[in-house]
Amino acid sequence: MDFLENTTRNLFFTGKGGVGKTSLACASALALAEQGKRVLLVSTDPASNIDEVLETDLGDTPRPVPSVDNLHALNIDPEKAAEAYRERVVGPYRGQLPEAIVRSMEEQLSGACTVEIAAFDAFAGLLGDPRAAEGYDHLVFDTAPTGHTLRLLSLPSAWTGYIETNTSGTSCLGPLEGLSAQKGVYAGAVAALADGARTTLVLVSRPETAALEDAARSCTELRALGVGNQHLVVNGVFRASDDRDPVARALEARGQRALAAMPAALVELPRSERPLRARAPMGLAGLRVLLGTEDAPAPQPAGIATPEGETFERLVDSLERDGRGAVMTLGKGGVGKTTLAARIAVALAARGHYVHLTTTDPAAHVEAAVGGELPTGLTIGRVDPQAETERYRAHVMATAGADMDEEGRKLLEEDLRSPCTEEIAVFQAFARTVARAEDEIVVLDTAPTGHTILLLDAAQAYHRELGRQSQGVAPEVEHLLPRLRDPHYTHMLICTLPEATPVHEAAALQADLRRAGIEPAAWIANQALTPLTVTDPVLRARQAQEARYLREILAEHHSRLIIEPWSEDYS
Amino acid sequence: MTELTVFDPPQCCSTGVCGPSVDPKLSKLAADLDWLKKQGVAVTRYNLSQQPGAFVENATIKGILERRGEDALPVFLVDGEVMSQGSYPDREALAGWVGVKAQSSETESGGCCGADAEKQQGSGCC
Numbered sequence: 001m002d003f004l005e006n007t008t009r010n011l012f013f014t015g016k017g018g019v020g021k022t023s024l025a026c027a028s029a030l031a032l033a034e035q036g037k038r039v040l041l042v043s044t045d046p047a048s049n050i051d052e053v054l055e056t057d058l059g060d061t062p063r064p065v066p067s068v069d070n071l072h073a074l075n076i077d078p079e080k081a082a083e084a085y086r087e088r089v090v091g092p093y094r095g096q097l098p099e100a101i102v103r104s105m106e107e108q109l110s111g112a113c114t115v116e117i118a119a120f121d122a123f124a125g126l127l128g129d130p131r132a133a134e135g136y137d138h139l140v141f142d143t144a145p146t147g148h149t150l151r152l153l154s155l156p157s158a159w160t161g162y163i164e165t166n167t168s169g170t171s172c173l174g175p176l177e178g179l180s181a182q183k184g185v186y187a188g189a190v191a192a193l194a195d196g197a198r199t200t201l202v203l204v205s206r207p208e209t210a211a212l213e214d215a216a217r218s219c220t221e222l223r224a225l226g227v228g229n230q231h232l233v234v235n236g237v238f239r240a241s242d243d244r245d246p247v248a249r250a251l252e253a254r255g256q257r258a259l260a261a262m263p264a265a266l267v268e269l270p271r272s273e274r275p276l277r278a279r280a281p282m283g284l285a286g287l288r289v290l291l292g293t294e295d296a297p298a299p300q301p302a303g304i305a306t307p308e309g310e311t312f313e314r315l316v317d318s319l320e321r322d323g324r325g326a327v328m329t330l331g332k333g334g335v336g337k338t339t340l341a342a343r344i345a346v347a348l349a350a351r352g353h354y355v356h357l358t359t360t361d362p363a364a365h366v367e368a369a370v371g372g373e374l375p376t377g378l379t380i381g382r383v384d385p386q387a388e389t390e391r392y393r394a395h396v397m398a399t400a401g402a403d404m405d406e407e408g409r410k411l412l413e414e415d416l417r418s419p420c421t422e423e424i425a426v427f428q429a430f431a432r433t434v435a436r437a438e439d440e441i442v443v444l445d446t447a448p449t450g451h452t453i454l455l456l457d458a459a460q461a462y463h464r465e466l467g468r469q470s471q472g473v474a475p476e477v478e479h480l481l482p483r484l485r486d487p488h489y490t491h492m493l494i495c496t497l498p499e500a501t502p503v504h505e506a507a508a509l510q511a512d513l514r515r516a517g518i519e520p521a522a523w524i525a526n527q528a529l530t531p532l533t534v535t536d537p538v539l540r541a542r543q544a545q546e547a548r549y550l551r552e553i554l555a556e557h558h559s560r561l562i563i564e565p566w567s568e569d570y571s
Numbered sequence: 572m573t574e575l576t577v578f579d580p581p582q583c584c585s586t587g588v589c590g591p592s593v594d595p596k597l598s599k600l601a602a603d604l605d606w607l608k609k610q611g612v613a614v615t616r617y618n619l620s621q622q623p624g625a626f627v628e629n630a631t632i633k634g635i636l637e638r639r640g641e642d643a644l645p646v647f648l649v650d651g652e653v654m655s656q657g658s659y660p661d662r663e664a665l666a667g668w669v670g671v672k673a674q675s676s677e678t679e680s681g682g683c684c685g686a687d688a689e690k691q692q693g694s695g696c697c
Contacts, residue, residue, distance in 0.1 A: 093623045097633075101581075101619065101641050108581040108620035404602065 003231040014144035015204035018502040020235040025142040027287040033071035037137040041073040078119035085118040128188030196229030207255035216263035232269040238276040248536035250568040278541035326437040331495035336526040341445035349378035354440040392425035435476035491521040498525045498546040522560040531565040573669040580644035581620035603662045
């Protein structure tokens with residue numbers, strides 16, 4: 001592919017879950033190694049399936065990939081990296097301070113930022129330390145740092161303010177404190193990312209509107225942070241080979257429509273396309289197929305024993321039982337959360353309930369998903385992160401900033417531009433929306449991530465401590481976690497596609513929720529070919545592979561599974 | 572020079588902007604400490620989850636933590652002597668401890684992640 005000719009030393013693959021970035025990263029690493037280059041492949045995905053794709057066991061130090069010369073791989077587990085970091089900070093005080101205090105310190109170091117920063121720390125070492133990976137011609141990273149982390153680590157004034165005077169007080173750079181020796185390494189990593197001669201960012205997408213929009217957002221955000229050398233790979237472009245198969249025709253048309261309406265930010269990028277293959281690119285042979293021109297022989301479709309799932313209607317039955325409460329669709333982008341939320345809301349309203357549907361999606365998309373006229377009893381709201389952030393800033397300025405002079409207010413305003421302000425603002429909007437479900441059914445696809453929930457959990461513990469002295473938390477925030485934990489109040493629906501990565505990421509999300517004491521109500525495997533009759537050979541092969549992941553959901557993740565067929569109406 | 576040392580409970584940031592709600596007590600303290608610095612008081616602030624070493628190395632604080640646990644925090648020391656435990660003093664009290672005349676209650680600082688007087692400190696959050 002284009003980006004592999006005369007490519008830079010560092011290659012970053014980023015994109016939504018399920019778009020194939022791990023496969024492409026592995027295939028590219030393999031291709032470079034087969035050109036005779038010495039290559040290190042690095043993953044920072046907690047539910048990494050590099051092991052699965054390369055059919056080998058990986059650890060947190062480079063290991064040779066069997067039967068491929070010149071290729072080493074390692075897997076950074078962010079949770080483990082965070083654990084190691086916590087231990088580095090807290091460990092020396094075990095036994096020196098009362099146990100309850102040590103636990104409380106650990107709790108404070110369990111937030112999303114700590115995890116993110118600890119993972120960044122692990123791979124910034126590879127990127128920013130000239131000695132760390134000096135034996136390699138290429139470093140191939142699966143999963144780029146998020147805009148949030150990059151912003152945090154590229155704030156030179158924050159570094160100067162904090163590191164050089166690090167006894168001056170507490171700081172939001174807290175999680176970095178134990179890592180302050182790494183300052184030069186971070187600066188090196190940030191510089192390497194911004195240097196187009198050294199780093200290529202490969203944005204991976206499917207030919208689907210939501211995935212392309214997500215790629216466009218990453219493109220713009222990372223470009224603003226100086227990551228300028230970008231390449232787009234549209235993976236899984238489908239061409240029907242059997243024109244008597246209506247599903248195949250509709251799938252091809254949908255992809256072409258999405259590509260024709262590609263966001264402007266992506267149109268300007270150099271682009272490669274990879275066709276949809278008959279089977280997932282597992283193993284070295286599969287990876288060679290991904291970048292090659294020939295498809296692999298299709299697997300035998302025999303012996304598909306599809307597990308029996310519950311129906312959409314039965315799901316709606318269970319959601320309407322109390323006539324109120326919150327229904328949330330959770331999952332990675334691109335699995336059809338918004339569409340599912342809209343369908344559920346419409347079905348509930350059609351049964352005579354008062355329903356409020358809230359989304360972070362532009363309202364136009366929801367109205368399209370609802371299908372024209374709103375049924376009686378259904379209202380639609382929208383959480384606009386920008387508007388919520390503005391509202392939150394104004395609120396803080398009017399309360400905490402009320403007694404301050406101009407200089408103090410300026411400082412507070414500047415601090416409110418921090419990356420976590422938006423997260424908090426959206427979070428509060430979320431809490432208000434969940435509170436509404438006391439009186440009606442509220443359907444949300446603005447699901448907070450598992451990390452946010454854990455952060456809330458830690459924050460609530462912290463506020464309990466301070467509760468005696470402070471004014472306390474807003475009631476909707478205070479009641480949020482108990483409401484989310486109440487199975488009669490909140491029904492969390494884990495949405496996924498019947499494919500490897502989305503299922504594994506959904507399982508990780510479920511584990512996060514369970515750690516916060518929240519039990520999902522059911523899983524929905526969306527856009528499944530399983531319930532359909534298809535004749536196109538590529539689709540037949542993919543249908544055969546779905547069974548494995550549907551079985552995995554039932555056997556390992558949740559006993560309640562709804563299998564929703566792929567449909568051109570719900571895209 | 573008089574030295575004021577604050578030993579904070581384990582927390583994410585000094586003003587609470589990072590939490591689910593901003594705690595005005597924390598923002599106010601940050602501003603008051605900044606004001607004290609401008610009056611020539613040497614102010615040092617430690618957070619248990621970020622600078623645990625300071626808590627262990629100070630025999631007084633270590634002893635307090637062993638006896639009373641986390642509830643004793645925050646602890647305020649002036650020249651090594653314990654002035655208060657488990658509560659947030661106002662500007663008048665702080666000024667009284669260090670022998671500075673408290674002026675108008677106008678506050679000056681306080682911000683998310685901002686350490687007391689670090690004006691250039693942009694931000695970044697927990």
